[in-house]
Amino acid sequence: MNKTENRRPLASRDTGWAKAMARRLAETSITPNQISMASVVFAALAGLAFWQVGETEGAARALLLVLAGFLVQCRLLCNLFDGMVAVEAGKGSPDGAFWNEFPDRVADIAILIGVGYGVDQPALGWAAAGFAVLTAYVRELGRACGQEADFSGPMAKPHRMAAITLAAALSLFEPLWNGRGEVLTVALWIVAIGAVLTALRRSVRLVKELRGQA
Numbered sequence: 001m002n003k004t005e006n007r008r009p010l011a012s013r014d015t016g017w018a019k020a021m022a023r024r025l026a027e028t029s030i031t032p033n034q035i036s037m038a039s040v041v042f043a044a045l046a047g048l049a050f051w052q053v054g055e056t057e058g059a060a061r062a063l064l065l066v067l068a069g070f071l072v073q074c075r076l077l078c079n080l081f082d083g084m085v086a087v088e089a090g091k092g093s094p095d096g097a098f099w100n101e102f103p104d105r106v107a108d109i110a111i112l113i114g115v116g117y118g119v120d121q122p123a124l125g126w127a128a129a130g131f132a133v134l135t136a137y138v139r140e141l142g143r144a145c146g147q148e149a150d151f152s153g154p155m156a157k158p159h160r161m162a163a164i165t166l167a168a169a170l171s172l173f174e175p176l177w178n179g180r181g182e183v184l185t186v187a188l189w190i191v192a193i194g195a196v197l198t199a200l201r202r203s204v205r206l207v208k209e210l211r212g213q214a
Helices: 016-026 032-053 058-087 096-118 122-144 157-171 182-213
Strands: none
Touching: 016 058, 032 058, 032 096, 058 096, 058 157, 096 122, 096 157, 096 182, 122 157, 122 182, 157 182
């Protein structure tokens, strides 16, 4: 998996714990592509947990919220370590570019649609998922036009997942005001609107860069 030309700038990549974990993974037979595949599994389970949040009450609902947030973070850890094992450990593969991008799009869709069904707002979940994919499309379109990958926000992948994880945590307190699903609904709106703004911002930047080359 070769991510050198399309790596999201992450401060966590330079931390000691991340480097140590990447070294451990590199010493095993686990490949970067397999780590990327695992991210889809975590995302699917997170989406399922979010969906079931809307079907449960009390302690079971709280447990599902915690589990869903945890699984979202596991998805992000896979996104971190697949690139580190591929690049820093030199275990990239010819088809790495595919596994770099495709699982991320599936993961976004699974999580956001799961949240949408969990709060009984499936259309909003689908919209957030569609706009999230659009942000990645504009970034890859830029690369296809010969530009550097644009990872700008305000609602890039780490921001989307941070918003959903935070919403899951805050949802634990909804019983205090007899609420149910409002926090995750607001988070979905933030993700959807933020993703639209992100796609527009990246599009404007791309057009300016292309015109500057003329």
